[in-house]
Amino acid sequence: MNQYDLLVVGSGPSGRRAAIQAAKLGKRVLVVEQGKRVGGVSVHTGTIPSKTLRETALNLTGWRERGFYGRAYRVKQEISADDLRRRLLITLDHEVEVLEHQFARNRVQHLRGKASFIDPQTLQIVKDDGETIRVSGTSILLAVGTKPFRPDYIPFDGKTVLDSDELLEIEDLPRSLAVIGAGVIGIEYATIFSALDTHVTVIDPKATMLDFIDKEIVEDFTYQLRDRNMKLHLGQKAEKVERTPHGKCSITLDSGRVIICEMVLFAAGRMGATDTLNLSAAGLEADSRGRLSVNPETFQTSVPNIYAAGDVVGFPSLASTSMEQGRIAARVAVGAIAKEPPKFFPYGIYAVPEISTCGLTEEEVKERGIPYECGIARFRETSRGHIMGLDSGLLKLIFSLKTRRLLGVHIVGEGATELVHIGQAVLNLKGTVEYFVENTFNYPTLAEAYKIAGLDAGNRMGELVAKG
């Protein structure tokens, strides 16, 4: 019987969450995945590989200990691409195993093959051996994600000029790397390779980077990158990328400058993976970047029984938000109640150092004309920071002067992506500066920075109220 309640195309974060949610509600679910193993971009080429690579690089270089033992300190003197890959393969195997077990115990069926539309309720699936089958679904969820943007003028060769998928397969670590695109992917990999002592140059046509992050945090971050000799060519376009006769790469910028390096990573955005779905047979159309538009509350496309979730619907394109979108889409699709997610979600950039943020930036607060006060804590002011040998790290809290409520939390430094959740909870529970001033925090912890920042803002807010 090839009839299902829900057909899910793609087994990344949104597809897997949707499938399990529908199965928990007693529905018959089939996940179609074209990749060799389930897990999607998140498990095989995106989130998990890049974060595992980061962790391995930080461990093998002894990065976290350098505050004590100096910049030359290394746990392993010669680090190879194989050293980095070994841990990656173990982590990926584990992720896939957990996911396959989740599917099995929830009776979610999965099939390997490439799906495309025959009509709004029917998919054709082409298996690896060429066999074609047809399946029908009362509802269909497109959770197909994205693939790297690969323009024709970049001479990709999979060895010296690469996209972010290919970077995971390199045989040798480059001594010099140029990263084209200072988005999240470009910056994460640029800083990971810089931690491995690769000489890194970042190029982006925009004069600023990570514009959705609070400016003060980006300034602190940029200072740290320049301090360790990373070259940032912002506001400059890479016009030509060529391989030199000596096995290197040459990048000509529109300013006339030429950069010579061993390897180029092109990371200038991603395209929705919708080109082979035969969308027109379902009455759907993607935009110029291959993305689908949906109702942001239900994740329904313009065709009522077809849903889309995850990166294929665009911003914020995170594994974390994709999971939630998938879950909501599945609930709506099978007629269950689906509550809107809380307003504030965190954004974590796993660069070296980490950045994490939740709520409004200072720039957004100003734009909205909200009277505000900021509290700042530096990790080097905390006892935990002393113990860990941290000489950098910054936590910034923004409060409304009128309501005293927390409006935003912005962190750069060790543990930022974990620490941010304290701020997220206070934000979504509508907490005020008093939460930080009156509560006791474990000591010594980096979380104590919340207390310090809360007191910092609270002192000035107290004075302002007294004057008023």
Ligand SMILES: Cc1cc2nc3c(=O)[nH]c(=O)nc-3n(C[C@H](O)[C@H](O)[C@H](O)COP(=O)(O)OP(=O)(O)OC[C@H]3O[C@@H](n4cnc5c(N)ncnc54)[C@H](O)[C@@H]3O)c2cc1C
């Ligand atoms: C380098 C990198 C680092 C990242 N780091 C983070 C991070 O630290 N934190 C974070 O939250 N997010 C991160 N992301 C983003 C995160 O990976 C994505 O938001 C997430 O994977 C999107 O999930 P998705 O459900 O849209 O599906 P995806 O994970 O994109 O998977 C889609 C799946 O659909 C399959 N598919 C596509 N078309 C078809 C078809 N026609 N038939 C069958 N199967 C098909 C694909 O093979 C793929 O397996 C990162 C992304 C990249 C590239």
Ligand SMILES: NC(=O)c1ccc[n+]([C@@H]2O[C@H](COP(=O)([O-])OP(=O)(O)OC[C@H]3O[C@@H](n4cnc5c(N)ncnc54)[C@H](O)[C@@H]3O)[C@@H](O)[C@H]2O)c1
């Ligand atoms: N930690 C995380 O949560 C995480 C990590 C990695 C990726 N992601 C997600 O993956 C998505 C894709 O990331 P991304 O970094 O590829 O894309 P992006 O859109 O965030 O950044 C692309 C960058 O490339 C630049 N650019 C655009 N065209 C260019 C060109 N022709 N030449 C040179 N530079 C150009 C842009 O100015 C921009 O700075 C993001 O939306 C992000 O949310 C998330």
